Amino acid sequence: MKIVRNSRLAKALMLGLPAVLASAMLAAPAQAATEITFQTWNSQVSQDQWNAMTAAFMKANPDITVKVNYVPGGVEGDALVKSQLASGTMADVFSYNVGALMQAIDPVRNLVNLKGEPWVSSVNSGFIPSATGADGGFYAAPFGTAMGGGILYNKRIYAKLGLQIPLTWKEFMANNAKIKKAGITPVISSWKDSWTAQLFVLGDHFNVAAAMPGFEDKFTANKIVLAKNPSTLAGFQHLEEVRKAGYYNKDVASTTFAKALEYLALGKGAHYPMLSAGIDTIVANFPTKAADIGFMAQPGTNAKSNGATVWMPAGVYIAKTTKNLEAAKKFVAWTVSKESFVVQNKVVPPSGPYFIKGAPVSGNLTAVFTDLYNYMQGKGTSYPALEFLTPVKGPNLSQICVEIGSGQKNALQGAQSYQKDLQKQSQQLGLAGW
Amino acid sequence: MKKKRIKSPYASSLYWPGGVIYMVLFFIPTVLSLFFSLTRWTLQDWEFIGFENFTLYFSEENLRIGFRNTIIYAVLTSGLKVIFALYLASYLSSKLRSTGFIRSVLFFPTLVSTIGVGITFSVLMNPYEGVINAVLKSVAGFFGKTTDGPGWLIDPNLLPIVSIALVDVWKGVGIATLIYIAGMAAIPRDYYEASSIDGASTRQQFYQVTIPLVRPAMFSVIILSFVGGLRSFDLIWAMTGGGPGFISDVLASINYKQYTSGYYGLSTAGNVILFVLVSILVFPLSRYLNKKEVVM
Numbered sequence: 001m002k003i004v005r006n007s008r009l010a011k012a013l014m015l016g017l018p019a020v021l022a023s024a025m026l027a028a029p030a031q032a033a034t035e036i037t038f039q040t041w042n043s044q045v046s047q048d049q050w051n052a053m054t055a056a057f058m059k060a061n062p063d064i065t066v067k068v069n070y071v072p073g074g075v076e077g078d079a080l081v082k083s084q085l086a087s088g089t090m091a092d093v094f095s096y097n098v099g100a101l102m103q104a105i106d107p108v109r110n111l112v113n114l115k116g117e118p119w120v121s122s123v124n125s126g127f128i129p130s131a132t133g134a135d136g137g138f139y140a141a142p143f144g145t146a147m148g149g150g151i152l153y154n155k156r157i158y159a160k161l162g163l164q165i166p167l168t169w170k171e172f173m174a175n176n177a178k179i180k181k182a183g184i185t186p187v188i189s190s191w192k193d194s195w196t197a198q199l200f201v202l203g204d205h206f207n208v209a210a211a212m213p214g215f216e217d218k219f220t221a222n223k224i225v226l227a228k229n230p231s232t233l234a235g236f237q238h239l240e241e242v243r244k245a246g247y248y249n250k251d252v253a254s255t256t257f258a259k260a261l262e263y264l265a266l267g268k269g270a271h272y273p274m275l276s277a278g279i280d281t282i283v284a285n286f287p288t289k290a291a292d293i294g295f296m297a298q299p300g301t302n303a304k305s306n307g308a309t310v311w312m313p314a315g316v317y318i319a320k321t322t323k324n325l326e327a328a329k330k331f332v333a334w335t336v337s338k339e340s341f342v343v344q345n346k347v348v349p350p351s352g353p354y355f356i357k358g359a360p361v362s363g364n365l366t367a368v369f370t371d372l373y374n375y376m377q378g379k380g381t382s383y384p385a386l387e388f389l390t391p392v393k394g395p396n397l398s399q400i401c402v403e404i405g406s407g408q409k410n411a412l413q414g415a416q417s418y419q420k421d422l423q424k425q426s427q428q429l430g431l432a433g434w
Numbered sequence: 435m436k437k438k439r440i441k442s443p444y445a446s447s448l449y450w451p452g453g454v455i456y457m458v459l460f461f462i463p464t465v466l467s468l469f470f471s472l473t474r475w476t477l478q479d480w481e482f483i484g485f486e487n488f489t490l491y492f493s494e495e496n497l498r499i500g501f502r503n504t505i506i507y508a509v510l511t512s513g514l515k516v517i518f519a520l521y522l523a524s525y526l527s528s529k530l531r532s533t534g535f536i537r538s539v540l541f542f543p544t545l546v547s548t549i550g551v552g553i554t555f556s557v558l559m560n561p562y563e564g565v566i567n568a569v570l571k572s573v574a575g576f577f578g579k580t581t582d583g584p585g586w587l588i589d590p591n592l593l594p595i596v597s598i599a600l601v602d603v604w605k606g607v608g609i610a611t612l613i614y615i616a617g618m619a620a621i622p623r624d625y626y627e628a629s630s631i632d633g634a635s636t637r638q639q640f641y642q643v644t645i646p647l648v649r650p651a652m653f654s655v656i657i658l659s660f661v662g663g664l665r666s667f668d669l670i671w672a673m674t675g676g677g678p679g680f681i682s683d684v685l686a687s688i689n690y691k692q693y694t695s696g697y698y699g700l701s702t703a704g705n706v707i708l709f710v711l712v713s714i715l716v717f718p719l720s721r722y723l724n725k726k727e728v729v730m
Contacts, residue, residue, distance in 0.1 A: 075691065075694040075695075076694070078694050078695070078696075079693060079694040082477070082696050083477065086476070086477030086478050087477070104696055106476065106478075109478065191588075191677070191678055194675070194677055194678075250562075251561070251562045253585065253588030253678050254560050254561060254562065254585075254587070254588050395691070395694070395695040396691075399676070399677060399679050399680055400679070402677060402678050402679045403678075403679035403680065406590050406678055406679065407590065408590050408678075408679050408681065409679075417495055420495060424490065424697070424700075425695065425697075427490075428474065428695075428696065428697050428700070430474070
């Protein structure tokens, strides 16, 4: 072998490297804190909440450090979470949707079963099915509040025009006609963020379930033709009717979620089909206007059966690949503890009930909270959204809704497209009957 | 009998690094993706299902839109870049002052992140609050007319994909111009001197001397921009996400959406189809162009 050209460098490497390693090994026991990683969505509200929560947790548990990683939501987030789980690079603990989206990340294979944890007995029973895997294991701690899927509306406009909360779709459209006459946009929608376009369809599930008892099982077994049932077609028709009547804001195709909430808060529009959690953004951006906003269930055909479709909160999961299972479990248990809710209430006042029994609710509660709370307390006035009752959920619904709303497709064609989308997803999941 | 082998002037050890890199990063993944396109794949395990993914892919309702948009986008961006860049390059090869500055300005968009460009232009092209329509409105107002301006990215017809293609041209014309300038610099001055002695005008020189001799550069521009256009994704995703609805979807964005839904086998099949499509269109084109080059 030839002489190493830079022998000084080589010597330094040979002598230095072991020394560095040795000192690192000696130093290790000194920093006793276990570090766990946590991953969640990067929205402003989410960042505010988790920054405060992890800080409080670490204060109470000085031996554990939580490193938070904020990632995008939407389709990018879905792709990221799936690839991380498949490649074994997921954070120790992470937050993600429950229901059909949880089934799509294969909980039995990828997640730690939390069934035996002491806090599970305090979880509200309504949450349990949507976080249960195919093996009967329980995989998620609920994070956040219930959300209503229906219509956020401006109470000031309702008071000024003397309108009543509509109990049927007909009454809703009649209200819209009066609102339009007053020179106000009746229905705000925001197709630039296409996920927001789905609410007329997804928020109609209370009415679908009321008209067709036992719907979910038939739906999961592919025994429902969406285009052939008046109640399953209704949500798609709503998108079309509102377009034909000219009730959408005229810049609907270029409006974003945030912009739509601004229109609603400032009274430029009266209705916004949205999840009740939209109020969080109004509280953050237009705190003085938050009291003007209320929540109503999406009306159906029958005034006697009127109720809200309810979304479950997100789940907090532990990935099976974690190397610090004990610390991760401690962190998850803390997120559903009383101390955690005190912190959460302080950052954002809850926009719906929590799913932990006895969780304290405090702060400046909004009218949206009260409206949703009343629907959920009432008898037969709330029902879970479809995606929490079945693993079948097509990924293209939002684009199909935009197509119907913008007149590229009619309601019937849209329902047929969505049926094909469901078929493709179920075949990929390997469900029976598709 | 002994066969004579033409000996390469380089030692075979020099070929190894390139060969290994090619095998690991290109050849093996290509073969693997051919395999996985025949499976139902969850990234963790797979099930062989033959050509089912391909039948499913071709039954995709919006595939026709995807194919149409992919071709429109590739032809439009490539065609416009070839023409614009030619004139820009001939201007910038001249001995005018400030060409250095204009060259930099022209090349600048190439250096900016595509996603950044996409977001910026989707703001500029906002039909109600964007600068572009505001300018159009005031120009129309100057002539005593009123217009709302086109809905660049939200029109339910062909306009969104055309708008994105125009942004792509703005962003990519700098590279094409650079290739042309290099090609023009390689043309010996003798031809220009000889033709001007023969009394050729500058216009004649441009069409009779510059264009024929810059052809190799032109062919590079055609091939590069056409292939780039066929598999374009990032700009489209940043500007419209394939929407509104599915109206500006291309093959690459359809594949991406399938990937995000967890249809890994199906998405891989889509990429194999895209690969085949690019090959079918580009190999004959490249052969044809090379032949023309030889004839010259």
